[in-house]
Amino acid sequence: MVSRVNITENAKKLIxxxxxxxxxxxxxxxxxxxxxxxxxxxxxxxYYLRYKDVCIGIIEDCEFWVDKDLFEYWKHAHFELDVIDAIGAGGFSLEVPLGKTFKVNYRIFSPDELELLQPVKFNL
Known part of the structure; x- marks a missing residue:
């Protein structure tokens, strides 16, 4: 099975x-x-999930959820969680006081990968 989300070493350390x-x-x-x-x-x-939000995978024993509409747009893309030294737009995330911001790098799945994607979980 092909994972929909993975993590960089820097993001792992921060987590x-x-x-x-x-x-x-x-x-x-x-x-x-x-x-x-x-x-x-x-x-x-x-964080209270909305109806039909989507868990695209688990990284470092943490569920990674995305908005249902965002998932529809990005369902053909792989997410790579990374971190940068910056304070992003959202100030609610736990890494902000450390002067860090999580970010995602995307790439489109190949046709072969699309056939082998891990299933997602919906919040119902």
Missing amino acids: DTLKEKYGELMFYQAGGCCEGTQPQCFKKGE
């Missing part, structure tokens, strides 16, 4: 740091105006 401080985490990527389209990191269960 480990955040887990030490906050415990279990989750990610959510919206397509709205306030948080832009950058992924947000929350303590697990502290």
Whole structure:
């Protein structure tokens, strides 16, 4: 099976740091105006998912959820979670006080990969 999401080593290190401080985490990527389209990191269960939001995978034992409309637009793309030294548009994410921002690098799946994608989970 082909994963829909993976993680860079820098993002892994930051997640480990955040887990030490906050415990279990989750990610959510919206397509709205306030948080832009950058992924947000929350303590697990502290972000309320909307009906039919989509979990595209698990990274470092953290579910990675995306807005249902964003998923429709990006369902043919692989997400790679990375981190940069900056404060992004959304100030609610747990990494912001550290002067960091999670970001996603995208690439389109090949036709062969599309045939082998891991299934997603919908919030119903």
